[in-house]
Amino acid sequence: MEEETVEILSQAVIQSSSLETMILDNVKWGAALLLKALAGHDGNRSIEHLYLMNLDGLGDCLGELLTSNPSLKVVDLQSRMSPEEWHQLGEVVRDNAIATNLIVWFQFVSQRKYWESIEAFARVASSDVKDPTLELKLYPATDHDVMLSLNLLGRVLRGDIKSLKSFHLLEFRQPNSGSNQDRLEGSMEGPGLVLAREHKSNSLGFA
Template sequence: MLSQALIKSSSLKRLWLDQMEWGADLLLKALAGDDGNRSIECLYLSNMDGLGDCLRQVLTSNPSLKEVVLEYLRMRPEEWQQLGEGIRDNAMATNIRVRFDLDKNVEDRWNSIEALACAASSDVKDPRVELDLTLYSNHDSVLSLNLLGRVLRGELKSLKSFHIRRKDEYSGSNEDGLEGILSMNGNTGETSVLKKLTLETVQKDVLKDLLRSTMRRSGT
């Protein structure tokens, strides 16, 4: 069986699973618990569903994992919340990259993003989550900037890296509006734990406004 082969492999460093219907069962058998593989350092999971509590078990029980990438996973908001709690309390990996594409099921995915970011936030532990969002509408852009504002103000301390990518043209925005969204509300930004911020858009002038507003409001 594949799970037994993975458990016995001592040279394998990276494992990538994409669109696997039985991925949860494989992960639990091969990586979770005391008998799981201890050579794999990087785990990549893409376009999968049905993982549920499986991810939390793997992340909190496998000490060899250093980097975990979760791309476009289909889980309920409450499952993302449980995962965030696991990351906050007991996750072994120090780099956990999560990517969302908001091309459909937008409301549910935003609920998932909020659930993860809030649940993984800790006042005493270093952030582990690298969040990567691909957006397609002005509404999503505003929501992502609201989330960024909370991160810059230090209200959320779960993100070490935040990448916001806009796929189409951004309209109806200006610097004053952006400054309002990114307002520090009297905070200095000293409590923010964000280490890296990437803003990507097809319109250069909007990108400049975003950067100017972000730097001004963060006090840098």
């Protein structure tokens, strides 16, 4: 899409008072549209829910969007970002009074190389002084992926990470090796759900 067309579309979005949801999936101009149409004091204020899938270049854009648009209630995020961009987004979530629920979807099959970035993002976003707004939904594809996910869950339950409002493991598969089972037991040590509730982690889901 040409820049002029993005400008026309963004103006149409700004002027609309009836839009409640915007879905952007695999479009190169997604970040530009978001900045033009939703960020800043003159952006659209009727949209409450964003679905952002398979987009590049969202690092700085998301930070500005979350801190300048008070109307957003939920942002569903399944996008490719560098470790630096995830780190910056974690700082925004931690350091600003953001009410927007940020739902991060992570599919190991296509995103496994970004796993350490997701872990770091959750740690950076962790705060002792504000209610969590981050929801993490993980799709493990192998037993190893399951163990990585459960190790992260263990840190949440022990209170090392306090940023998660909810934690979901989808398409869960039980590890079948003895060594993996030992690692599972180790990852779950500690006060567990009592500690998680004390640190405002409000829901835990498996499917």
